[in-house]
Amino acid sequence: MKILFYFGHPAQYLFARATIKRLRNKPDFEVVILIKTKDVLENLLKTDGFPYKNILPQERGRSKFHIAWSLLKRNFKILPLLLKNRPDLMIGTDASIAQLGKLLNINCISITEDDYEVIKTLGDLTYPFSNTILCPEICKVGKWENKKTGYKGYMKLGYLHPNVFNPRFSVIEKYKLPAKYVILRLAKLTAHHDFGVKGIDSFFLDKMIFSIKDHGYLPLISSEDKIDKRFEDYLLRIEPSDMHHVLSFSSLLICDSQSMSVEAAMLGIPSIRYSDFAGRISVLEELEHKYALTFGFKVGREDDVLQKIQKLLVQKDLKEIFQKKKTELLSEKVDVTAFLEWFIRNYPESETIMKFNPEYQNKFIC
Template sequence: MKILFDIGHPAHVHLFKHFIRYLLSEGNTVIVASRDKDITNELLKKYAIPFVSISKKKNGFFGLFIEFIERLVRVFVLERRYKFDLAFGTSSSIGFLTLFCGVKSYNFCEDDDIAVPFHALISYPLNTKIINSKGVKYRFWKNKRVIHNSYQKLAYLHPNRFHPDESAIRKYSLTPYSYVIVRLSALNAHHDIGAKGIDAELLSKVISEFGDYRIIYSREIEGSHQINIEDMHDVLYYSKMLISDSQSMSVEASCLGVPSIRYSTFVGKLSVLGQLENKYGLTFGFQLGQEERMLEKIRQLLSQKDLTADYSKKRELLLQDKCDFTEWMINFFQSEKDLT
């Protein structure tokens, strides 16, 4: 089969990388249309996944609209060349292949529809199926929903896929649980308009709580990362804690059993993170105006003697409930392939 993957974010490289390898091993033709955003293309190179970069990230509503048109045109150029049977992705482009070319499209999203209204409005009516995690909230297009009992991050952070390597952290003169990761998101995606996260004043207060712990920074807006891309998940696994205004890395930390503190206007608006916080107790969200509560939670976690062991147990409970998402995608593909 000829299969398109439309990948626009570094997290989606991780999401699909094992699935893509499986498809290639089965003799399928796979074309990856990428977006030059942050480290997306670097990751594809790292994992030896052939790709065609069809757009470069633009900012602002008008810039994002121009980029959307560019991607759409170039996706149709790829379709004219390859004649795809299926299209997988997280973008809006693949739905238009369904509308105009009859290509079956499968849109993967872990956000509630209300959190990504523009994406939902222009994508979901066109997609063949919408792939959501259990608990994601939606009101429309119910007949298109395919619900799985996993998280997208478990496509690459499930123990079947991820095996932590302590030697990776030694490259940075780190020892397990002696450091904290601070992840600052750019908050400039289409669904981030008006969003706010950790500012310089709050960051200074947060850092002062950690005393002798080493601070590892990852700043998306500056493209500044102290850790090589291939080591990031190992470094996250062995960290004491994650402080972040990034929803994506907060979910990753939870899947690895690392306590995380997140602060942004998105807190309380995403069901997946709500589930990780309220059911599994793996992450804690704070909204603007709750800075003192956030600092108190950091102090509480740091004072807990068995913090790492406790969160490892919480992770085990999560893994008892949730499946390997790559395995789920493979099984889903087989069932859809039989219908094609």
């Protein structure tokens, strides 16, 4: 069975990385990986040593025109590859493979963790052509519910479940990080669904750094984009592959990144999200209101964020409290890598099983 994975974001690749390793070790499976340039995606693949093809080496622009033009280019780049080396199944979060899969009668599984209303443009371009939409149970996929296969978990558990990931304290020692530090993650906000969305600006960053230092913690900035020179002394300079180990031993994450907030929750690290997306994403709403692992604030509520920072950083046994919350979450969620490997290896029969007996997935809870 030949499987083609297409990745346009580091989190998408990380979700499937452990599954790809397992499939590559099976004699009856062949895996092909296509990517486009995005953040540290190519760096991660190089580190892991997987063969891949980068079909768009240059990062696209930020305008709607650039996004549409990029989709056309991906279609033209991928089509001849499919005609020459036809896969049995395609997996990814992209309209191009869904559209080309429909054209060439190749099954396509679209993976997502975002609600349709948040990624409406991508959904309209992708879901009509997908055979299956594989996503957490909590996600909403609009009028394509008949194509949805929901699982008890999150995409981030594909690479941060304890059966897959073990934090290494040696990484902390390598970078000589202190016992008490807070990560400030600044997203680039250039995705198709980020138009008009605001996050942390320089003025608010100044206030948060002062508050963090005032409580005896070291602020460390991780940014997808260039930052003002006055913040360079706080930059977290590490290998991308070490990021989750550094996050695992942090005391708090503050960010305007939805993705990293979910990652922190999987590791039992409290997070504060400052973004226009607060209150709009089902996965994060569940993590906030059911498991109390993250806290979302819309742009403009700076004072509320500063108060929450103070409340968390002065809380006794902060790490122990949030590790217990993580344990509760894991007791109700599947080992996503084990589930995904089963789902792919047995597709499309696995989809039928999940439709008629969704409790079958409980065998992957451990």
